[in-house]
Amino acid sequence: MQQDIIIVGGGMVGLSLALMLAKAKIGVKLLEAIKYPNYDDANLAPYHSSFDARNSALSRRSVQIYQELGLWDALQEHATPILQVDITEQGSFGKARLRAEQEKVESFGQVIENAWLGRVLLTQVRQQPLIDLIDGVQVTALTQNEDFASIEAIRGEETLTLNAKLVIAADGRDSFCRKALGIGASVHDYDQVAIVTTVQTSKPHGHVGFERFSHLGPLALLPLPGEYRRSVVWPVKKGTEDEWLGEENDQHFLDALQETYGDRAGKFQKTGKRFCFPLSQVLAEKQAIGRVVLMGNAAHTIHPVAGQGFNLCMRDAYVLLRYLTEQQAKNADLGDAEMLLEYEKSRLKDQQRVIKFCDSVVRGFSNQNPFLKIIRNTGLLAFETIPGIKPLVANYAMGLKA
Numbered sequence: 206m207q208q209d210i211i212i213v214g215g216g217m218v219g220l221s222l223a224l225m226l227a228k229a230k231i232g233v234k235l236l237e238a239i240k241y242p243n244y245d246d247a248n249l250a251p252y253h254s255s256f257d258a259r260n261s262a263l264s265r266r267s268v269q270i271y272q273e274l275g276l277w278d279a280l281q282e283h284a285t286p287i288l289q290v291d292i293t294e295q296g297s298f299g300k301a302r303l304r305a306e307q308e309k310v311e312s313f314g315q316v317i318e319n320a321w322l323g324r325v326l327l328t329q330v331r332q333q334p335l336i337d338l339i340d341g342v343q344v345t346a347l348t349q350n351e352d353f354a355s356i357e358a359i360r361g362e363e364t365l366t367l368n369a370k371l372v373i374a375a376d377g378r379d380s381f382c383r384k385a386l387g388i389g390a391s392v393h394d395y396d397q398v399a400i401v402t403t404v405q406t407s408k409p410h411g412h413v414g415f416e417r418f419s420h421l422g423p424l425a426l427l428p429l430p431g432e433y434r435r436s437v438v439w440p441v442k443k444g445t446e447d448e449w450l451g452e453e454n455d456q457h458f459l460d461a462l463q464e465t466y467g468d469r470a471g472k473f474q475k476t477g478k479r480f481c482f483p484l485s486q487v488l489a490e491k492q493a494i495g496r497v498v499l500m501g502n503a504a505h506t507i508h509p510v511a512g513q514g515f516n517l518c519m520r521d522a523y524v525l526l527r528y529l530t531e532q533q534a535k536n537a538d539l540g541d542a543e544m545l546l547e548y549e550k551s552r553l554k555d556q557q558r559v560i561k562f563c564d565s566v567v568r569g570f571s572n573q574n575p576f577l578k579i580i581r582n583t584g585l586l587a588f589e590t591i592p593g594i595k596p597l598v599a600n601y602a603m604g605l606k607a
């Protein structure tokens with residue numbers, strides 16, 4: 206069977222991009238390895254695939270894209286705005302604060318439950334006639350020639366062979382497609398795992414997002430729907446995760462949060478189940494080759510320290526959409542290799558800035574050397590006092606300046 210476009214991987218990026226393409230009247234076949242759930246009202250948003258226990262901080266730009274897709278009204282139900290961001294380091298006096306009001310924006314972004322994002326995206330995809338979704342199908346071969354890219358995939362006992370003008374590989378950090386095409390990747394293991402959960406505090410969150418650098422790792426606390434619920438992402442040293450996971454460690458975990466945050470959030474009263482995610486940076490050496498383009502984590506997986514990974518992927522997807530819409534309008538080849546290389550080139554600056562920023566923050570704040578602590582403190586103070594720096598950083602964080 207010959208298609209125009211096949212997307213491999215129906216995670217956050219694959220589903221979002223499929224909806225962008227469909228909105229632009231470009232049909233697509235979407236292949237996802239995991240069998241998606243059927244939603245019912247008893248279990249509003251079950252965890253599955255990449256729609257797990259995590260909450261994502263969506264930048265203003267990502268929110269705008271979902272608004273353009275007409276999805277924001279449905280997403281908003283499980284999202285909450287960030288009106289202030291506080292950055293501090295445990296044991297230091299420096300503090301950086303960004304306020305939406307001061308920067309004259311309605312919010313810096315919105316925190317959304319991934320599982321709810323999954324439900325809304327998937328429901329839309331299932332209703333969209335221009336998207337042919339096949340789940341429970343594992344892509345096992347990818348080759349290409351001048352005229353088309355060819356995929357083999359296994360669904361149960363059945364083997365599917367599909368050809369397409371363009372293959373978009375959105376199959377995650379360990380991308381099968383990337384490997385099948387012989388594209389190398391530079392890998393840096395941060396030797397950390399992110400502990401992820403939801404907690405309840407005695408003080409309302411007031412729509413404030415906290416990033417607190419501690420000797421255990423950079424702890425992010427983000428506001429969630431419900432005044433007292435907050436999302437926790439806490440990267441800690443790999444190998445120490447057993448100390449934090451499991452119901453028997455609930456109190457120990459709450460105590461550690463309390464010690465690290467002090468009383469800014471009041472008392473940490475309750476914790477949900479903790480999940481853990483290994484953290485590494487994986488950067489593909491090429492993002493476009495022939496008729497295949499890598500998207501999402503398959504192209505660049507970064508540390509979640511500043512909540513930028515998915516937002517960067519959304520900006521990539523949006524730019525790719527622009528190139529494909531232009532090709533479609535000209536009735537030109539959607540898998541044109543030159544066009545894909547141009548797309549890749551156009552995205553490098555934004556990608557490298559975000560990748561470098563997140564990596565430097567992790568490395569810069571991991572070192573507990575007292576001299577470096579003073580430098581970090583000076584940096585946080587400078588952030589507060591140097592005119593013009595806040596709007597610049599805020600615009601980058603919101604994804605409005607690429």
Ligand SMILES: Cc1cc2nc3c(=O)[nH]c(=O)nc-3n(C[C@H](O)[C@H](O)[C@H](O)COP(=O)(O)OP(=O)(O)OC[C@H]3O[C@@H](n4cnc5c(N)ncnc54)[C@H](O)[C@@H]3O)c2cc1C
Binds near residue numbers: 482
């Ligand atoms: C703890 C944590 C917190 C984060 N918080 C934020 C945040 O606040 N803000 C932000 O912007 N980003 C955040 N990120 C980053 C964000 O989660 C990722 O950028 C995003 O999940 C990437 O999605 P993806 O669709 O590219 O990959 P994935 O989610 O990995 O999806 C890949 C999909 O491909 C499928 N697949 C794989 N192989 C095959 C195959 N052979 N055949 C068919 N299908 C296949 C998989 O089943 C999967 O569904 C965070 C990351 C972590 C780890």
